[in-house]
Amino acid sequence: MNFSPNKLNGSLIVLILLSTLMYAEGGGKKLNKTADPGTWPHTYMNVNNISTLIYADGQADINLLGNSGFVYPKGSGKAAVYESGFLWAGKINGEVRANGSSYISGLKPGKILPGGTPGDPSKARMYRVRRDYKTADLSSEISDNEGTQSEIRDRYDKDWKEWPAIDGAPYEDVDHDGQYNPSVDIPGEPGADETIWFVANDLDQTTSRNFIGSNPIGIEMQCTVYAFRNPGSLKNMIFKKYKIINKSTTPIDSMYTMTWGDMDIGNASDDFAGCDTLLNLGYIYNSISKDNYYAETPPAVGFALMQGPAVKSSAMDTAYLNNRKIPGMKNLPMTSIGYIFKNSTEFEGDISLGDNYSDGTLRLYNYMQGKTMNGRYYPVPAELGGGETRFPLSGDPVAKTGYLDGMLEDAADRRIGVNSGPFTMAPGDTQEVVFAEIAAGADPGVNYLQAVTLLKNYAGFAREFFKESRSGVRILSSPALTAGEYDKEIVLNWGSDQASVSKIESFDFLTHKFQGYNVYQLPYAGAKITEGKRIAVFDIIDSVKIIYGEVINRETGAVERLAQQFGKDSGIQRYLRITEDAYTKLPLINGKKYYFAVTAYTFSPSLDPANVETAPSYVEAAPHSNDPGVLYSASIGDTLSVSHVSGKSDGEVLPLVVEPELLTGDEYMVEFDTLNGKTLWKVTNTTKNKVLLSNQTALAEKEGYPIADGILFKVIGPDSGMKRDLPYLYNGKSGMGWVIRAGERLFVQNLSLGLNLEGFGGAIGAGKTWLGSSAGYDRMKNILIKFAAADTNGNVSSNDPDVSYAYRYLMGSDLAPAKNEFAEFIINKAPGFAFQDFKKNFPFAAYDIEDVYNPRRLAVGYLENNAAEGLVNGLYWPPVSVKDNISVNSPREWFFIFDTDYSETPEAALSGDIHSGNMPVLIHATVNRRYSKAWTGDDEMILLVNHLFSPDDKFTFKSIAPVFDGQSAKADVDRINVFPNPYYGVNSQELNRYERFVTFSHLPQKATIRIFNLAGQLVRTIHKESQGQFATWDLLNENNFQAASGIYLVHIDMPELGKTKILKLAVIQEQIIPERY
Known part of the structure; x- marks a missing residue:
């Protein structure tokens, strides 16, 4: 048979119609029900793992042909819900009235106008908005036959601009002005990825009575349907918020609501139902392990009540209504289950549709109160003790305990209703009911009972999520991913969008906080994350590494706690250089397309799931050599030259080239400030006079540094306190944090480093490090110590200019003298490290030499210890070499240098407890003397400290932009190539059997490619611009x-270069045979 793309013959039309009808009957979709989706406006909710229809008259989950329409998982072609709806009923002057929607609807689209008349339903409209519609992948919408990509995007744009906030549709008031502004505010349920909103009413007498026989009430229903596309539990649920307003002039009492659904898990004839009173959940699941349509993996589907109607309560209670807290009220929970057997002969049956008051309205009212159609409460099986209940089927089907479906009725077609009430509504009152429609399972390895377990887990998460979301929903955003293409190298970059980075990494919601990033390589375009390879993880350094969660073991089918995230305490990084194919383990090939994705993930120490991973951001990239004539003056990984133009910080600014292609050639300045003791820095593009980065805090080697203009701005702050050095094992005259300027070294650390101070091998450091000090690390100074002459016992001459008045402190002064000779030196018997006296007998002078031309002499002090091994004698003279000078019973002959001008008169501020943390101690030393010999007075030592960043520090540098060189471009003509050559039936980069192509490389921006056969006939012309x-x-x-x-x-003409190139190309085509006729 001939195949013609332009003609569709009658046989093919018949075949398509037959296949459509077969599909309509498959998957448990039932043509024998009386449901009617009608002709009212409708739209799809398909942003996550569910695709379903919502109608303007309140019906939901039924497709346009009147069959099961809740497709789960999306794209599977299998449906788990036939139809669902929302209903209400109450008494007006003793008469029960009811309305809503089930298989048909008693509502018409449109609001109730002032004066109590209905709006024109033909003018009513459904609105749907999607936060990311401008850039979103619209393949789901296209698969649901919603139109072309441009048509779909245009509809999203129209609804965004015309969002009916004035009628009650929710939105994020970004500018907090109380009015919807489409250029600033975000329409839809705050935080949701997609929102549908519409309004309907029950005023039409004929429609109302034809539904279930009730007269109208005067209820306006505003419906908000919203969903999230995150890959975690949220992707498997849709939230529905129903706001009902009594716009009649009559009060309603004894009122109830029901969230109703006819779930058909594939084949409708083998289902069971259940409820969980703790989760406010009603659900339906497969009764046996295998379903005709879902095979071995039938899902479970249910309704979980998030927020019930608000009723008066005690003063201690609080209800939520219209996004406000209402004290003295509470939200009702699920108060009963409406459990409906199809065609039951004993005690249950469907609500009768049509103008049938007793079997329609009254039967529904019974169901809403947790009763059977005959007005009795549900019987409890005899084996469970008998009796009646409003919560039938509340047992655990997984553990096979309690009241279970199947005890009284065989498996069959089931419906379920989650009820809440009673409550009253005065004229003008508003009530709000929110529930989640949740699906679980339908995954390889998940059997029918494991689906129930997952459903309950999802329901629990939904409740926690909804509870916290009342104070503002926060959803972890996907990273903003780009790719740079270089010679046999690809650079993935998700750090240049500072707003995106800030939003992701500040995430804190439901005890979930941002934890890290995953980087994946994918095997082909469109592949799922589960098919890819995780090639890198960058996570916060906090000892949280492997994160476990409940997953399906695909071999055993069991639900297990397995590793889901694989952190390494690596620190945050927002770019990755890729030079190797993760699949072949070979270097990247120029011109070949590679596929990558990046996600962010969270961690919660208390919730299950303990982690949530974002939807992936995808990118494809093909490495290649420089474009013709383009020259890079810097390579990936180069550090640009920096000038420290002012300030004296020991920190570094290292501009690291991440993407040479993006370098601007501009000049930049990095400046610093402090806020609440925290160092902040900013980057200004001084060429453009534009602040590029502000309020940056990263100062440590493994912190996530920002990326902008192709540069990673790496700012490394120095360590606090003295410069670090290892314990020295030599007799040299310098270390990183000290220098012997004259004479010899008189101090040694040996056994004096137990406090782990930062300098001099652990024996000299900042006062703040261990002792505590009011002088922060930002006040550290380089210090010169000039030693005085002293005999072997530490006695000095008061006439020596390098002898200092010093503050003496004593540890254990409140204790009895450890030795009798200590008594005369214990003057102040206060506890702690108490001040004792102030005398001129200290064997060195200390100077602040930040200004080397104007040294500033500093106050000094020392500690003695009233202990058995102490040396309490009123002199600073630490033990020699190997003696312990650290432990509680040791001499603890320590010296201190203060950030206070030297004076021969004691200051009250230094005459207290040295360990109080209130004194400006710059230096704290626990050193020993190196020798037992006398000091000659000829020795000098400099202590070197790290200077932190301050507002005085400024660093400048210039980037180097790529340049275009015409001569190089002409030379590059010789590199022009075509691949694969020969083309032998297939190209490894082709995605399907109908996509065929070869690629020309090393072309300039403008070129004309003419392809001739050997007869000289022009076959194809390609214009590249x-x-x-x-x-x-x-x-x-x-x-x-x-x-x-x-x-x-192949003749290639390059007019801007004045060059041409001729190539030969061999093509061997594969014969394409149509898949269908």
Whole structure:
């Protein structure tokens, strides 16, 4: 049979119609029900793992042909819900009235106008908005036959701009002005990825009575349906918020609401139902392990009540209504289950549709109160003790305990209703009911009972999520991913969008906080994350590494706690250089397309799931050599030269080239400030006079540094306190944090480093490090110590200019003298490290030498210890070499240098407890003397400290932009190539059997490619005017027919370079046979 793309013959039409009808009957979709989706406006909710229809008259989950329409998982072609709806009933002057929607609807679209008349339903409209519609992948919408990509995007744009906030539709008031502004505010349920909103009413007498026989009430129903596309539990649920307003003039009492659903888990005839009173959940699941349509993996589906109607309560209670807290009220929970057997002969049956008051309205009212159609409460099986209940089927089908479906009725077609009430509504009152429609399972390895377990887990998460979301929903955003293409290298970058980074990394919701990033390589375009390879993880350094969660073991089918995230305490990084193919373990190939994705993930120490991973951000990239004539003056990983133009910080500014292609050639300045003791820094592009980065805090080696203009701005702050050095094992005259300026070294650390101070091998450090000090690390100074002459016992001459008045402190002064000779030196018997006296007998002078031309002499002090090994004698003279000078019973002869001018008169501020943390101690030393010999007075030592960043510090540098060189471009003509060559039936980069192409490389921006056969006939002309060096030929001729196999001559004209190039190309085509006729 001939195949013609332009003609569809009668046989094919019949075949398509037959296949459509077969599909309509499959998957448990029932043509024998009386449901009618009607002709009112409708739209899809399909942003996550569910695709379903919502109608303007309140019906939901039924498809346009009147069959099961809740497709789960999306794209599977299998449906788990036939139809669902929301209903209400109450008494007006003793008469029960009811309305809403089930298989048909008693509502018409539109609001109730002032005066109590209905709006024109023909003018009513459904609104749907999606937060990311401008850039979103719209494949789900296209798969649901919603139109072309541009048509769908245009509808999203129209609804965004015309969002009916004035009628009650929710939105994020970004500018907090109380009015919807489409250029600033975000329409839809705050935080949701997609929202549908519409309004309907029950005023039409005929429609109301034809539903279930009730007269109208005067209820306006505003419906908000919203969903999230995150890959975690949220992707498997849709939230529905129903706001009902009594716009009649009559009060309603004894009122109830029901969230109703006819779930058909694939084949409708083998279902069971259940409820969980703790989760406010009603659900339906498969009764046996295998379903005719879902096979071994039938899902479970249910309704979980998030927020019930608000009723008066004690003063201690609080209800939520219209996004406000209402004290003295509470939200009702699920108060009963409406459990409906189809065609039950004993005690249950469907609500009768049509003008049938007793079997319609009254039967529904019974169901809403947890009763059977005959007005009795549900019987409890005899084996469970008998009796009656409003919560039938509340047992655990997994553990096979309690009241279970199947005890009284065999498996069959089931419906379920989650009820809440009673409550009253005065004229003008509003009530709000919110529930989640949740699906679980339908995954390889998840059996029918494990689906119930997952459903309950999802319901629990939904409740916690909804509870916290009342104070503002926060959803972890996907990273903003780009890719740079270089010679045999690809650079993934998700750090340049500072707003995106800030939003992701500040995430804190439901005890979930941002934890890290995952980077994946994917095997082909469109592949799922589960098919990819995780090639890198960058996570916060906090000892949280492997994160476990409940997952399905695909071999055993059991629900297990397995590792889901694989952190390494690596620190945050927002870019990745890739030079190797994760699948082949070989270097990247120029011109070949590779596929990557990046996600962010959270961690919660208390919730299950303990982690949530974002939807992936995808990118494809093909490495290649420089475009013709383009020269990079810097390579990936280069550090640009920096000038420290002011200030004296010991920190570093290291501008690291991440993407040479993005370098601007501009000049930059990095400046610093402090806020509440925290160092902040900013980057200004001084060429453009534009602040590029502000309020940056990263100062440590493994912190996530920001990226902008192709540069990673790495700012490394120095360690606090003295400069670090290892314990020295030599007799040299310098270390990183000290220098012997004259004479010899008189101090040694040996056994004096137990406090782990930062300098001099652990024996000298900042006062703040261990002792405590009012002088912060930002006040540290380089210190010169000039030693005085002292005899072997530490006695000095008061006439020596390097002898200092010093503050003496004593540890254990409140204790009895450890030795009798200590008594005369214990003057102040206060506890702690108490001040004792102030005398001129200290053997060195200390100077602040920050200004080397004007040294400033500093106050000094020392500690003695009233202990058995102490040396309490009123002199600073630490033990020699190997003696312990640290432990509680040791001498603890320590010295201190203060950030206070030297004076020969004691200051009250230094005459207290040295360990109080209130004194400006710059230096704290626990050193020993190196020798037992006398000091000559000829020795000097400098202590070197780290200077932190301050507002005085400024660093500048200039980036180097790529340049275009015409001569190089002409020379690059010789590199022009086409691949694969020969083309032998297939190209490894082709995605399907109908996509055929070869690629030309090393082309300038403008080129004309003419392809001739050997007879000299022009087969195809390709005009290239795009950026980049690649162009493709789809192996079609000018008439869009497949080019013949053979040898082709390719003539490439490059007018801007004044050059041409001729290539030979061999093409051997595969014969394409249509898949269907």
